[in-house]
Amino acid sequence: MIIKASSITACKACRSTDLTWHTTNVNRSGIQEGRLRSGDVECLFFLGCELCSETLATVSADRVASLMNSQPVQPKADTDAVNPVAMEICVREGEFFPLNLSQQVWYGENPKVMQIARFAGQEMTAIADDSGAFKLDYMGHVVRGFSSIEEAKSAAPELARAVLERLRNLIQDV
Numbered sequence: 389m390i391i392k393a394s395s396i397t398a399c400k401a402c403r404s405t406d407l408t409w410h411t412t413n414v415n416r417s418g419i420q421e422g423r424l425r426s427g428d429v430e431c432l433f434f435l436g437c438e439l440c441s442e443t444l445a446t447v448s449a450d451r452v453a454s455l456m457n458s459q460p461v462q463p464k465a466d467t468d469a470v471n472p473v474a475m476e477i478c479v480r481e482g483e484f485f486p487l488n489l490s491q492q493v494w495y496g497e498n499p500k501v502m503q504i505a506r507f508a509g510q511e512m513t514a515i516a517d518d519s520g521a522f523k524l525d526y527m528g529h530v531v532r533g534f535s536s537i538e539e540a541k542s543a544a545p546e547l548a549r550a551v552l553e554r555l556r557n558l559i560q561d562v
């Protein structure tokens with residue numbers, strides 16, 4: 389019924405397409421105004437023409453509620469729809485594959501100026517910038533303003549996760 393009502397696109401009286409849903413409370417009990425209790429009043433949804441005020445459809449609130457309850461739950465867009473286990477992902481063998489090298493271990497010849505470590509196999513650099521502060525650079529993403537290289541390094545795991553999450557969200561289904 390509501391599906392039929394929602395398919396109405398034009399006023400049957402004046403052909404206007406300016407139609408709006410409203411609600412109204414009606415007294416169907418026969419009890420006079422002023423003596424009504426809330427249970428004597430029924431809420432109705434109605435589709436009205438804004439131009440000529442014609443009522444084009446009426447749906448009881450109970451009917452709307454039951455239709456809302458019977459709506460199938462829409463599965464949210466699930467980025468895990470493809471089960472990675474089913475894809476049988478495996479890590480390439482060999483010592484030169486980035487994930488087989490040491491992870492989150494900082495190295496570099498001048499520890500007070502520049503350090504490098506791998507996070508999830510990808511290199512991150514902690515380095516002093518021109519202003520005397522330190523910055524992190526990970527897969528083309530830079531965060532500046534650390535007061536020391538140690539402070540930068542302690543923020544590195546969080547940056548790595550944030551960048552990977554950002555990159556993940558850039559990938560669209562085709």
Ligand SMILES: [Zn+2]
Nearest residue numbers: 399402437440
């Ligand atoms: Zn009309």
